[in-house]
Amino acid sequence: MKNDSIAYVLGFMLAVSVLFGTAVSLVHHGTKDMLARNEQMHRNRTVAQAFGLEVEGRDAADYEQAVAEHVHETMLKADGRTWPVFQHPRPESGQKPDAVGFEFMGQGVWDVIRGILVLTPELDRILSLRLLEQHETPGLGGRIEEDWFLQQFQNIIPNWDSPKDRRVIIGQSLDPEAENRVDAITGATQTSQALMRMLNQELEAFRKAFMAYQAQAARQDNG
Amino acid sequence: MAETTRSIFTKGIWAENPVYRQVLGICSALAVTNLLANTLLMCAGVIFTTAMSNLTISILRNHIPKRIRMMVQVLIIASFVMMVDIMIRASAPDIHRFIGPYVGLIITNCIIMGRAEAFASQNKPLPSLLDGLAAGLGYSMVLIAIALVREPLGFGTVLGHPLPVRDLWWHSWTIMIMPPGAFFTLGLLTWWARAKTDPSLQ
Numbered sequence: 001m002k003n004d005s006i007a008y009v010l011g012f013m014l015a016v017s018v019l020f021g022t023a024v025s026l027v028h029h030g031t032k033d034m035l036a037r038n039e040q041m042h043r044n045r046t047v048a049q050a051f052g053l054e055v056e057g058r059d060a061a062d063y064e065q066a067v068a069e070h071v072h073e074t075m076l077k078a079d080g081r082t083w084p085v086f087q088h089p090r091p092e093s094g095q096k097p098d099a100v101g102f103e104f105m106g107q108g109v110w111d112v113i114r115g116i117l118v119l120t121p122e123l124d125r126i127l128s129l130r131l132l133e134q135h136e137t138p139g140l141g142g143r144i145e146e147d148w149f150l151q152q153f154q155n156i157i158p159n160w161d162s163p164k165d166r167r168v169i170i171g172q173s174l175d176p177e178a179e180n181r182v183d184a185i186t187g188a189t190q191t192s193q194a195l196m197r198m199l200n201q202e203l204e205a206f207r208k209a210f211m212a213y214q215a216q217a218a219r220q221d222n223g
Numbered sequence: 224m225a226e227t228t229r230s231i232f233t234k235g236i237w238a239e240n241p242v243y244r245q246v247l248g249i250c251s252a253l254a255v256t257n258l259l260a261n262t263l264l265m266c267a268g269v270i271f272t273t274a275m276s277n278l279t280i281s282i283l284r285n286h287i288p289k290r291i292r293m294m295v296q297v298l299i300i301a302s303f304v305m306m307v308d309i310m311i312r313a314s315a316p317d318i319h320r321f322i323g324p325y326v327g328l329i330i331t332n333c334i335i336m337g338r339a340e341a342f343a344s345q346n347k348p349l350p351s352l353l354d355g356l357a358a359g360l361g362y363s364m365v366l367i368a369i370a371l372v373r374e375p376l377g378f379g380t381v382l383g384h385p386l387p388v389r390d391l392w393w394h395s396w397t398i399m400i401m402p403p404g405a406f407f408t409l410g411l412l413t414w415w416a417r418a419k420t421d422p423s424l425q
Contacts, residue, residue, distance in 0.1 A: 003286065003288050013295070016299070021302075024302050027305075031313035035309075038312070038313065
């Protein structure tokens with residue numbers, strides 16, 4: 001068969017695709033367990049950082065132990081979705097919760113952004129923001145996971161009386177001293193706006209679900 | 224063969240270095256060089272990809288239909304890059320979180336496609352493998368040199384280890400961590416290397 005015939009070209013391309021596709025799949029399969037362990041460690045570490053937990057050591061087991069001892073994770077179902085919700089300290093400690101957190105997600109400029117937002121139990125103050133996953137432009141939007149940016153969210157006060165898309169403001173505001181505002185990233189306006197949009201949507205939805213859950217729990221306690 | 228091997232390595236690493244002579248692979252050279260550990264992993268990924276893609280393309284060179292040769296080359300390069308990406312993600316997840324986007328961009332690195340098209344598609348497997356290794360080493364040499372300037376000046380560390388009694392005598396230059404630091408260092412290195420390698424400038 002001539003190697004410029006249509007049949008040869010198609011057959012060759014198919015064979016090369018199958019061969020290299022299989023090779024990549026085998027490498028992926030061989031490292032599947034390691035990838036899962038790494039992902040779990042990253043999640044535990046992010047939760048520990050979000051709740052400011054003291055961790056002895058830097059191994060996966062250290063983060064897992066710190067999170068298991070101090071943070072209670074549960075699933076909150078509302079509006080057709082399930083929220084991973086965190087509470088600190090664990091209910092068994094007998095202490096009143098001092099922080100609640102939830103896993104948020106939304107669309108960034110290029111791909112999904114996921115993270116953990118921690119608030120006071122009354123939802124009147126943000127305690128911290130940490131990211132689990134982002135794929136924004138390296139060096140520009142990708143800077144949303146740098147500490148200087150994330151630390152701005154500590155102790156900002158969501159304005160629940162503002163319009164739904166301005167509960168938290170990233171970037172410019174009529175009042176530069178507003179307690180619900182943080183600085184955007186220069187050169188990454190689209191990412192800053194995407195993050196602001198998703199945080200406001202997620203805060204609104206979580207608040208609604210969390211209040212319904214608390215009301216239901218109170219009814220059960222009284223009943 | 225010995226002479227050819229020496230010639231291949233001399234060209235790839237020095238006389239026709241892909242970064243400072245051909246100005247290829249600049250994106251990652253600027254992006255990942257503020258920490259030496261990140262740089263070393265990136266370099267290992269590029270060396271593996273250039274060497275293996277050159278070898279594979281050379282083995283298949285007489286069977287690849289001419290009209291789809293570039294598609295086949297990209298497919299082969301992309302496969303090796305995906306393997307590198309998975310292996311870095313599995314073995315060094317924290318470094319992968321930083322250099323991950325640039326590892327994906329190795330697919331479009333002109334050095335690899337350039338060597339595949341200019342050398343591997345016309346030469347036997349062993350010289351092609353060596354040519355890929357030489358191009359990868361040439362790229363790595365420049366990146367490591369830049370990282371060895373940026374990390375000590377920017378963080379006061381080398382491979383994460385603090386310089387001796389750093390707090391007494393060193394104040395970190397933040398600009399060296401940021402993109403301008405990479406431009407300055409690469410520019411100075413290119414200037415010096417061209418003056419050394421280009422006879423017309425001597």
